[in-house]
Amino acid sequence: MNPRFFCPEGLCPDSEMPLPAAVAHHAERVLRLAVGDQVVLFDGGGGECAAILLALGKQPVARLGPRLAVECESPLAITLVQALASGDKMDWIVQKAVELGAVAMQPVAAERSVLKLSGDRAAKRVAHWQQIAVSACEQSGRNRVPAVGDIVTLSRYLAQPVEGTRLILAPGAAGALARKAPPSGPLSILIGPEGGWSPAELALAEHAGCEPLALGPRVFRTETAGLAALAALQTLWGDFSGEA
Incomplete structure (x- = not known):
C-alpha cells in the first residue's frame, strides 16, 4: 500500500497541488520518499486521491488523480x-x-x-x-x-x-x-x-x-x-x- 497522508485543507483532484509542509516533511524526512514516488492523499471529507510527488524541499508539489470513492467505514457508528x-x-x-x-x-x-x-x-x-x-x-x-x-x-x-x-x-x-x-x-x-x-x-x-x-x-x-x-x-x- 502506498504511503497515505492527511491534507486537512482539502484536495485539488486532477491537478497539481502544493503539499502541506507537515505532509512534505513526513514524506521526505521520515519516510525518505523521493520525486516520482506514488502516495495517497485524503482530506477527511470522504474518498482519496492517488498522487505522484513532483517536487519536495521548500516548494513541495504533487500531481493528483481523480477523487476515488474509497471508504472503509463501519456501518455501525x-x-x-x-x-x-x-x-x-x-x-x-x-x-x-x-x-x-x-x-x-x-x-x-x-x-x-x-x-x-x-x-x-x-x-x-x-x-x-x-x-x-x-x-x-x-x-x-x-x-x-x-x-x-x-x-x-x-x-x-x-x-x-x-x-x-x-x-x-x-x-x-x-x-x-x-x-x-x-x-x-x-x-x-x-x-x-x-x-x-x-x-x-x-x-x-x-x-x-x-x-x-x-x-x-x-x-x-x-x-x-x-x-x-x-x-x-x-x-x-x-x-x-x-x-x-
Missing part, C-alpha cells in the same frame, strides 16, 4: 467515551479505537481517574490525541478522521443530548451483549478509569439512560475494555460481521 487513563494508555486507546472503526472519541474525567488535566494542559493533550487519530487513519486506510472531543466531566457528558444508544461497561452487570437488540442508530460505549466507575457514577449513568453492560466474567484493564467492546460490537453488528 460507535463513539468511545473513555475515562481518562494515566501514562500513555490514552495514546494507545485512541490509536486502536481508530483502527477498530470508532467514529469519535470523548474523553471524560471520572472520580477515580488517576490522570488530571485542565486548562492548557488539557487542550494540548486533546490536540495530541487528535494527531494520533490522524496517524491511525493514515495507517489503517480510513478516509474520515474521528474527532477527539474536549475533556469534560462525566456528569457534563451525561447531561448533553446524545442520539442513539448508550452502554456503560460495568463488571457484574446483568445481560449479555449478544442478547441485546441491534441499535437502530449511533452507539456510545462508556469505559471507566483504572479504578472503575464509582457507585454514584454508575447510578448517574443509569439515570441518564445508559444501559449497564458486562463483557464476560473477567475484569478488564481500562486500556483493554474499550477495545474489547469495540471488537465485540463490530463482530455483532458492524463490519466484522460479514454482513456490512
Whole structure:
C-alpha cells in the first residue's frame, strides 16, 4: 500500500497541488520518499486521491488523480467515551479505537481517574490525541478522521443530548451483549478509569439512560475494555460481521 497522508485543507483532484509542509516533511524526512514516488492523499471529507510527488524541499508539489470513492467505514457508528487513563494508555486507546472503526472519541474525567488535566494542559493533550487519530487513519486506510472531543466531566457528558444508544461497561452487570437488540442508530460505549466507575457514577449513568453492560466474567484493564467492546460490537453488528 502506498504511503497515505492527511491534507486537512482539502484536495485539488486532477491537478497539481502544493503539499502541506507537515505532509512534505513526513514524506521526505521520515519516510525518505523521493520525486516520482506514488502516495495517497485524503482530506477527511470522504474518498482519496492517488498522487505522484513532483517536487519536495521548500516548494513541495504533487500531481493528483481523480477523487476515488474509497471508504472503509463501519456501518455501525460507535463513539468511545473513555475515562481518562494515566501514562500513555490514552495514546494507545485512541490509536486502536481508530483502527477498530470508532467514529469519535470523548474523553471524560471520572472520580477515580488517576490522570488530571485542565486548562492548557488539557487542550494540548486533546490536540495530541487528535494527531494520533490522524496517524491511525493514515495507517489503517480510513478516509474520515474521528474527532477527539474536549475533556469534560462525566456528569457534563451525561447531561448533553446524545442520539442513539448508550452502554456503560460495568463488571457484574446483568445481560449479555449478544442478547441485546441491534441499535437502530449511533452507539456510545462508556469505559471507566483504572479504578472503575464509582457507585454514584454508575447510578448517574443509569439515570441518564445508559444501559449497564458486562463483557464476560473477567475484569478488564481500562486500556483493554474499550477495545474489547469495540471488537465485540463490530463482530455483532458492524463490519466484522460479514454482513456490512
